[in-house]
Structure formats: structure tokens, C-alpha cells
Amino acid sequence: MRWFWVDRFLEFESGAYAKTIKNVSLAEEHLHDHFPGFAVMPNSLIIEGLAQTGGILLGESTGFAHVVVLAKVPKMRFHSWACPGDTLTYTVTLVDARNEGGTVEATAYVGDRLVAEGEIMFAHADQMAADLPFDLDQRNVVFDVGLLDILEVGKAGDGTKQFEASPAS
Amino acid sequence: MATSQEVFDKVQETLIDALGVDDDEVTPEATLIGDLGAESIDFLDIVFRLEKNFDIKIPRGELFPENLAGAESGFIEDGMVTEKGISELRDRMPHADIDAFADDPKVENIQELFTVEMICKFLESKLKS
Numbered sequence: 586m587r588w589f590w591v592d593r594f595l596e597f598e599s600g601a602y603a604k605t606i607k608n609v610s611l612a613e614e615h616l617h618d619h620f621p622g623f624a625v626m627p628n629s630l631i632i633e634g635l636a637q638t639g640g641i642l643l644g645e646s647t648g649f650a651h652v653v654v655l656a657k658v659p660k661m662r663f664h665s666w667a668c669p670g671d672t673l674t675y676t677v678t679l680v681d682a683r684n685e686g687g688t689v690e691a692t693a694y695v696g697d698r699l700v701a702e703g704e705i706m707f708a709h710a711d712q713m714a715a716d717l718p719f720d721l722d723q724r725n726v727v728f729d730v731g732l733l734d735i736l737e738v739g740k741a742g743d744g745t746k747q748f749e750a751s752p753a754s
Numbered sequence: 755m756a757t758s759q760e761v762f763d764k765v766q767e768t769l770i771d772a773l774g775v776d777d778d779e780v781t782p783e784a785t786l787i788g789d790l791g792a793e794s795i796d797f798l799d800i801v802f803r804l805e806k807n808f809d810i811k812i813p814r815g816e817l818f819p820e821n822l823a824g825a826e827s828g829f830i831e832d833g834m835v836t837e838k839g840i841s842e843l844r845d846r847m848p849h850a851d852i853d854a855f856a857d858d859p860k861v862e863n864i865q866e867l868f869t870v871e872m873i874c875k876f877l878e879s880k881l882k883s
Contacts, residue, residue, distance in 0.1 A: 656795045656798070656799075657795050657796070657799055659771065659772060659774070659799060660771070660774075681802055681806065683802070685798055685802075685814065686798065686802075688802065706795075706798075706799055706802075708795060708798060
């Protein structure tokens, strides 16, 4: 399994907001344990998808100059759930970005049904305590695992782009 | 100019949001770590929120100084903060109740300096300047 909890970016406005989707599939192993007879996308992985969306939004705003780590989920409410066949739409808005980290507000919808809403806070690990072993390069994390490829905002079967992205120049 | 009550009310609201605690837990004497369950990353969150709610800038380390009890600080001997360390604390945390701490300057008591009241005092002096 690869640790990608979003499938595609739909919209991206540098330093402002991003919208991604996650298609829930019965082929995902964990859905057979969560729960037997009632497959439902784990809330923790919805948070991860929102955090990947938000983390890339924050990271891109500084040209990936910092090591962005999920620091805290101050608030998250779950109103309903997502099942196999559902498409989750994640929207995150950057409400605070600074040298030490940043915060996003996030929602998850299936269609027009609200699934989750809350807040996620990120820290710039390279700006935290100097004695922490954070000598990794954010560019490597984002680029080597190919996470940024999903910023390529969807290609149709004929090779054309399905959506136009507007990442930072 | 905000009154002490206004400052406290806003600090209380900030801590309720940042730490997910109830309003009756956020008393002036409550300690952030011991009573309100704050962890390291929460201090960053609290600073973010205070800056936003009070529309001020809080330079890093000013409200919550870092590395106070580091082994290399030279302010600790046998698990106690030395006289020199205490005067350093007075210097760096003028908004905290150092006198009470000086009576029993165990290293582990440093965290008790971080109270709701300490934040309020810090903000009041900050808002005056």
C-alpha cells in the first residue's frame, strides 16, 4: 500500500485553498476489517487525506522550503461517513501561515453531504527545536515519493488535462 | 485598552479552543501542563491563537521561553535550579510568579510557572507597550 490518501487535486490556488478527491474502493484492505459487514472509510484516514491536501497547500506556499509535519488536530467533527463507491471531496483553506507552521480549515463532503469538518495545524519541523533530527529535505519527501504528481491535476484518457491547475508560478 | 477581565476572557476562550478544555477548568491559577494537559505542540498553537485573537505579534520564546532546563544551560544542579538560573528565569519570564517557584526550585516545578495567569500578565504588559 502507498500512503496516498488523496487521488487527485481538483483545484489549487497557491497560498489560499485546495480541493482534492478521494475515491473510496472496496479493494482497500482495511475496509474489510473496518468493519466486517459494514465497510466504511476510517475517520483517521479522512484526517490524513485532509492533512495531505493541507500539507501540500502550506508547503507549496513557501516553495517547499520547510519540512511540514502534521502537528495537531485541534478540532474535527464527523457528521456522517463514506462507503465504497463514494467520492470524498476535501477542501482546505489556509487560515494561518508563518515561519513556525500553519493552520488550515478543512471539510470533507460526499456530494453535498457533510462528512467531516475541522482544523488541522502543521509545524515546520526544521524551525522547531534544533536538537531534533530533522535534517531531511522536504523536496525529497514530496518529490521522491511522487506526491507532487497528483498536483498534475488529472489527465483524461486521451492525455489531455482534465482540469486546469493554478499552482504558484 | 483591554481590562484584566477582558484579557482573561479572551485567554480563556483561546485555551478552550486550543486545548479542548471546559471553561470552568481555565482558572487563573490552572497550570497549562499539569491541569490543562498541554503538550509541547500546544504551546505553538496557543501562541498562534493569541496573536490572532489579540492582534499582536509574540516573538518566539517571549511568552514560553525554550531550553530553560537544558543540560547545557548551566542553571541546574542536582535537579534544582541554581540561584543563577532563578535570576535568569526572572529575566526571561518577568510575567511569571518566580517568587513562589524560588521556594522549591526543583527542575520539574518549572512547568508550574506556566499558568493561565502568567499568560494574562504577559498579554497585559504587551498590550500596554
